[in-house]
Amino acid sequence: SALKPSREQVEAELAQFRGEIEQVPPMYSAIKVNGKPLYRLAREGITIEREARRFLIVYLELTEYAFPFVEIKLRCSHGFYVRGLADDLGRALGCGGHVSALRRLGVADLTVDDSMTMEALSSLADQTERRKSLVPADQGLCHIPEVRLSVDAAYYLCRGQAVRAAGLPKHGEVRIYSTDAGFIGVGQVTDDGRLAPRRLMVG
Template sequence: MKDQQAPSGILLLDKPAGITSNAALGRAKRIIGIKKAGHTGTLDPMASGLLALCFGQATKVAGFLLDADKTYEAEACLGVTTDSEDAEGEVLERKAVPALDEAAIEAVLARFRGAIEQVPPMHSALKHKGQRLYDLARKGETVERPPRAVVIHELELIDHDEQSLRLKVTCSKGTYIRSLARDIGEALGCGAHLSGLRRTASAPFDIRDSVELEALESLTRDQARALLAPPDRALEHLPAVELDEQQAARMAQGQRLAGLRASHSGQVRIYGPGTFLGVGEMDGMGHLKPVRLFTAG
């Protein structure tokens, strides 16, 4: 029997290493029991950590989470480069690691903070002439990849030894931590590959509020659904606009509104009396148009 009362919301899952993001989503869907679902920012199989899963109408806010800044704890293995830029690839070269003190490492890390350009890895889902780069890489092909602009908001050395660095990285969307490890290793003169990765935050969510997959699978459907965060939690960075009952009814029909007392310009969260309606756009003059609306029920 179809569940007519299936809720919508965002599940914060702590994905274990060793499985794909799609596999983690599939297992969560079986527990939650809602077919319409998607994840927001893939984690590689070797990576663990925060995976925000959107269920039901919360899939309408997935795009906002894809664009969000992310925070990672990463481990870079020094002296060894691989074709995939991580521990799952074939070794390309081994080099001696020079003696590195914290000051020398910090001097290199400083070069990677802020706005930088980054060449994406061949083992990625980006396309070249209609083909995924990882498909070309599996055939042994390498193609020119234009550098992409990304922003490294925070790059902190957590710990290091003779063969590895542990880093905390907060970055913009589109950043490849594998490529960051590769470039830092090159700048240190010995090469490196990503040997461990854990996502600890995906704005506005934090790993501390997540549930481990194994723990989720021990819950009943109702218990699991109780963990769903409301869809508008993904939009807390947007200003909120409150509508009265009549305005909310018009907005729900897709109509534009004028004469609102709001000085916001750009995207906003829209609320009717006690209800989240969706995302709209203000022009700064009190005009509001719908961008992405949620239907009732």
């Protein structure tokens, strides 16, 4: 685009994306409509109306600007599309926009400051030290509800079946624990109130 927004204009337009906002999910997303992911429809050249979803943008900071590149740091609620933000900001500025690089700095209470490269982990000769350097697999999932299953229910869930469970929320994802195996993965509450497997760590 021939339009070259100033830094002040970029800052001004960013203000509308802070706090509680609504975002229309992009067509190239995994959200399902009538059981079919939007990205599959998009690949077929089909565009449909999508309902806006509410998100919380805790903070949104312009860290660097050298046209045509904008560097932004933000903290947002689960499910927010940063690609959608780039598109929306570009539209607001009248010049268009897309993501050229994206780096996740943290999730839940885990941050890159606490991370370790595979090379650094491999350099630890002692197995005990290696184990101490690893965090539990469920530590990054503390933001979603917890559900505990009996041994029998966990058995059927791990074989792909939806099961009944006490204490399920009405919808959304949950982290799943078995009485004998501990944390076993993430599940999804179905429309009929059962728990279906989504990502499991055991089989």
